[in-house]
Amino acid sequence: MTFDDLGLSPNLLAAIKDAGYTAPTPIQAGAIPVALTGRDVLGIAQTGTGKTASFTLPLIERLSRGRARARMPRSLILCPTRELADQVAQNVRLYAKNHKLTMALLIGGVAFQPQKEILDKGADILIATPGRLLDHFERGGLMLMGIEIMIVDEADRMLDMGFIPDIERIFSLVPPRRQTLFFSATMPNEIVRIVNTFLKDPERIEVSRPAQTAETIKQYIVRVADGSPAGKRAALRAAINRDGVKNGIVFCNRKRDVDIVARSLQRHGFSAAPIHGDLAQAQRMKTLADFKSDQVRILVASDVAARGLDIPAVSHVFNFDIPRNADDYVHRIGRTGRAGLTGESITLVTGDDKKSLANVVKLIGSEPETLALDGAATPAAAPARTDDAEGEVKAARSRRGGRSRTRPATDKPDDQAAAKAPADAPAPTPANDAQKGKRAKPASKDAGVEAAGFGDHVPEFLLRSALG
Numbered sequence: 243m244t245f246d247d248l249g250l251s252p253n254l255l256a257a258i259k260d261a262g263y264t265a266p267t268p269i270q271a272g273a274i275p276v277a278l279t280g281r282d283v284l285g286i287a288q289t290g291t292g293k294t295a296s297f298t299l300p301l302i303e304r305l306s307r308g309r310a311r312a313r314m315p316r317s318l319i320l321c322p323t324r325e326l327a328d329q330v331a332q333n334v335r336l337y338a339k340n341h342k343l344t345m346a347l348l349i350g351g352v353a354f355q356p357q358k359e360i361l362d363k364g365a366d367i368l369i370a371t372p373g374r375l376l377d378h379f380e381r382g383g384l385m386l387m388g389i390e391i392m393i394v395d396e397a398d399r400m401l402d403m404g405f406i407p408d409i410e411r412i413f414s415l416v417p418p419r420r421q422t423l424f425f426s427a428t429m430p431n432e433i434v435r436i437v438n439t440f441l442k443d444p445e446r447i448e449v450s451r452p453a454q455t456a457e458t459i460k461q462y463i464v465r466v467a468d469g470s471p472a473g474k475r476a477a478l479r480a481a482i483n484r485d486g487v488k489n490g491i492v493f494c495n496r497k498r499d500v501d502i503v504a505r506s507l508q509r510h511g512f513s514a515a516p517i518h519g520d521l522a523q524a525q526r527m528k529t530l531a532d533f534k535s536d537q538v539r540i541l542v543a544s545d546v547a548a549r550g551l552d553i554p555a556v557s558h559v560f561n562f563d564i565p566r567n568a569d570d571y572v573h574r575i576g577r578t579g580r581a582g583l584t585g586e587s588i589t590l591v592t593g594d595d596k597k598s599l600a601n602v603v604k605l606i607g608s609e610p611e612t613l614a615l616d617g618a619a620t621p622a623a624a625p626a627r628t629d630d631a632e633g634e635v636k637a638a639r640s641r642r643g644g645r646s647r648t649r650p651a652t653d654k655p656d657d658q659a660a661a662k663a664p665a666d667a668p669a670p671t672p673a674n675d676a677q678k679g680k681r682a683k684p685a686s687k688d689a690g691v692e693a694a695g696f697g698d699h700v701p702e703f704l705l706r707s708a709l710g
């Protein structure tokens with residue numbers, strides 16, 4: 243199948259060609275022709291499948307005739323995070339470059355007034371996170387009765403973040419005679435309920451994660467004998483110092499640890515930067531841009547902040563903490579081994595992680611193998627900390643649960659825990675990135691960090707079931 247077979251106009255086909263795409267992905271081939279007819283679509287697909295183009299292309303096509311009136315956008319794309327909203331906006335700009343459509347991006351963490359001015363001029367396409375959208379609505383700067391097409395992206399992540407009440411409210415504010423395109427990677431009961439309530443006889447299009455992901459990710463587990471935060475940071479450094487680590491994302495379960503780990507890596511000479519919801523929007527965008535342009539080598543992230551980030555070609559994923567939710571493990575490691583490239587994931591496991599590890603093993607169906615990794619010297623002066631902070635998703639959920647209808651003018655997807663604890667004692671400026679590879683040694687029995695490998699492959703059928 244080619245893009246010419248999908249019913250798109252020459253203007254769009256030209257933009258697609260300029261983007262360098264030669265053939266539609268399965269979700270695009272399935273969703274675009276249906277969406278063009280005006281029918282509702284339930285797309286079950288996750289990041290990396292080309293889902294964004296599967297809703298932005300028919301959206302642009304269907305809006306190509308007509309004009310938006312002031313404060314009355316004609317379409318709405320709801321995204322769970324600012325970064326995802328920004329990426330969707332970049333996609334729209336790319337594909338709509340041969341159209342005269344106007345677009346407004348309403349996200350938290352940036353000034354309110356310029357967004358209002360853009361709305362006042364009229365927007366064909368409104369891309370928003372739920373909190374900021376409702377802020378504008380409640381302040382009277384936005385009317386939703388002109389919405390012809392409503393799109394919900396990453397609905398299951400909206401659920402994780404406690405946005406479902408907001409989504410239900412927004413559905414109640416848009417006209418019933420609209421088209422709805424609804425995307426989710428998984429279909430938990432709450433999402434099924436939303437679909438049954440707000441979509442009209444949708445065509446269900448389901449795709450699995452691209453098969454090459456499973457085949458090209460080599461997974462390891464590093465058993466950290468010293469499970470203190472400092473011990474884990476030493477193990478992380480040893481893991482990053484392995485041969486072949488071009489760039490990577492380090493995932494932490496707690497936002498405060500994102501800052502601590504990033505700072506620790508910087509002090510040890512690594513090119514690293516944190517990304518989480520407490521950072522200013524401009525800072526997050528800059529960090530992401532620096533990472534994409536190889537100026538930052540290691541991105542330290544929380545699940546919520548990283549979700550939906552369009553990061554091509556990451557050689558490594560490091561789980562500083564094994565995720566509590568096994569599904570998150572699959573999402574995280576899916577950041578490497580993309581598009582046929584090989585990648586590695588390295589997960590640190592301490593004595594406290596038995597249950598989480600068992601869940602991951604059960605989900606991916608692999609038996610651990612043993613692998614030894616030479617440990618970095620454990621810093622002597624690093625104080626052990628106890629972390630009792632809840633995971634950011636859980637915290638966000640409980641916070642959202644108590645929200646009033648009047649909200650502050652920011653979206654805060656992450657928890658509020660401040661990163662006050664000190665990072666490791668500074669190393670005497672070893673330019674680790676410059677020396678990359680020199681410190682990595684072959685397997686050694688008496689290493690400070692004992693490592694256990696994982697099966698090389700996640701069987702594809704298990705990935706499919708994991709991803710719904």
Ligand code: AMP
Pocket residue numbers: 262263264265266267270288289290291292293294295552
């Ligand atoms: P998404 O799943 O929407 O996040 O898209 C993942 C990546 O695939 C993005 O970098 C897109 O630019 C890219 N992409 C989307 N559609 C295609 C296509 N038909 N061919 C090649 N790449 C694509």
